[in-house]
Amino acid sequence: MSKKKTLGDFQTPVQLARNVVTRLFADGLQWERILEPTCGQGNFIRACVEEAGVREIIGLEIQQSYVKKSKRIHSDAVKVSIHQQDIFDINLAESLEWNSSSPLLVIGNPPWITNAELGRINGNNLPKKSNFHRLSGLEAMTGKSNFDIAEAVWLKLIHEFVNDTVTIALLCKTSVARRVAQFVLQKELPVNSMSLYRIEARRWFNVAVDAGLFKLELNQGEVSYDVAEYDNPVDANHIRTFGFYGRNMVADLDSYRQVADLEGNSRLIWRQGVKHDAAKIMELTYLNGILRNGYGDHVDIETDYLYPLLKSSDVQSVSIGYVPRKYVIATQERVGQQTVHLRENAPKLWRYLSLHADRMDSRKSSIYKNAPRFSMFGIGKYSFQPYKACPVLCRVFSTEMERRC
Numbered sequence: 001m002s003k004k005k006t007l008g009d010f011q012t013p014v015q016l017a018r019n020v021v022t023r024l025f026a027d028g029l030q031w032e033r034i035l036e037p038t039c040g041q042g043n044f045i046r047a048c049v050e051e052a053g054v055r056e057i058i059g060l061e062i063q064q065s066y067v068k069k070s071k072r073i074h075s076d077a078v079k080v081s082i083h084q085q086d087i088f089d090i091n092l093a094e095s096l097e098w099n100s101s102s103p104l105l106v107i108g109n110p111p112w113i114t115n116a117e118l119g120r121i122n123g124n125n126l127p128k129k130s131n132f133h134r135l136s137g138l139e140a141m142t143g144k145s146n147f148d149i150a151e152a153v154w155l156k157l158i159h160e161f162v163n164d165t166v167t168i169a170l171l172c173k174t175s176v177a178r179r180v181a182q183f184v185l186q187k188e189l190p191v192n193s194m195s196l197y198r199i200e201a202r203r204w205f206n207v208a209v210d211a212g213l214f215k216l217e218l219n220q221g222e223v224s225y226d227v228a229e230y231d232n233p234v235d236a237n238h239i240r241t242f243g244f245y246g247r248n249m250v251a252d253l254d255s256y257r258q259v260a261d262l263e264g265n266s267r268l269i270w271r272q273g274v275k276h277d278a279a280k281i282m283e284l285t286y287l288n289g290i291l292r293n294g295y296g297d298h299v300d301i302e303t304d305y306l307y308p309l310l311k312s313s314d315v316q317s318v319s320i321g322y323v324p325r326k327y328v329i330a331t332q333e334r335v336g337q338q339t340v341h342l343r344e345n346a347p348k349l350w351r352y353l354s355l356h357a358d359r360m361d362s363r364k365s366s367i368y369k370n371a372p373r374f375s376m377f378g379i380g381k382y383s384f385q386p387y388k389a390c391p392v393l394c395r396v397f398s399t400e401m402e403r404r405c
């Protein structure tokens, strides 16, 4: 298999490297020192030398041909040093010589290849085993059979720079970004900001994978493990914030917080719902003192056979004082019970159902065949238990129908 594949060697197009660098510096941060740990032919370095304030850049790269290309980058204002180096052989925080100790930006695009893919192609670009296992928490994190080399690079950088004021911003798969976010939370590391700017991986690298620029700041303020997600590095429109609710990763924190109360064990006892297969007739909406069916018709029937109905979309709003917006007609108290008595006991209801008899009689399910007229299914004693058939509503019901519960 090709060396190019083994090294996850897909050079970042110049335009994308520029977009990334412009975004990072536009966010108002200034870095005098920049490290590109897998610099390839140096497109990120080329973009960085153009930024005001940058004083020194170190680029590392394993392939000699790329080292030669990157060494061609010259700038009067910036000191650029390129070294041929396997990054898994050194400690990146301790081994590099800098002129100053000002805030550092680590930027780049580490290999997009998994160790399983590497294994299949007999590649030899894995972190050295001994070195690899010294990284605190890495075993726990990557002890799984398959992980991205980029993930190993991320964890190595975080581990080695954990005591420094550093911003790390690397292009990677979004799955890698999520795992890194989970790792820093699990280890309670001093991360104060994380952002993910999505990129079109197919357009830039011709690969079908979710990817983005993942940026993480260490030791630069109050600890936070929320990840702000943006549509792309250029416009940077905020899409959502993902992160943790407790220890669980949540894709959209704002949406999740709105319904978080629903998580866990229900306070209500849920029973099988009744089945009638004629929602437009049997389910009524109650608004401003008027009941209407699904055709919008005003319905005037005895309330003795009417019960509050919760649709799944209502569950979230139920609380003390909740006034149901929907009601369901119950024509029976048990499956198979005769209904003809309704003609006497609830003449208005009988008239209403008879008006819609065509629709009621043509219900398709075989359970209605040879059953009493206007039958229901799934109805039984339990349907009428307080706090069970109509949980909570029995307690908070505040209309004239309250007495039914």
Ligand SMILES: C[S@@+](CC[C@H](N)C(=O)[O-])C[C@H]1O[C@@H](n2cnc3c(N)ncnc32)[C@H](O)[C@@H]1O
Pocket: 007, 008, 009, 010, 011, 012, 013, 037, 038, 039, 040, 041, 042, 043, 044, 060, 061, 062, 063, 066, 085, 086, 087, 088, 108, 109, 110, 111, 112, 125
């Ligand atoms: C996805 S390419 C990106 C190159 C460059 N950062 C860019 O964005 O254009 C990954 C680069 O990592 C280099 N690389 C792979 N394994 C490495 C290692 N162990 N140490 C240093 N560089 C490595 C490859 O040779 C390749 O140039």
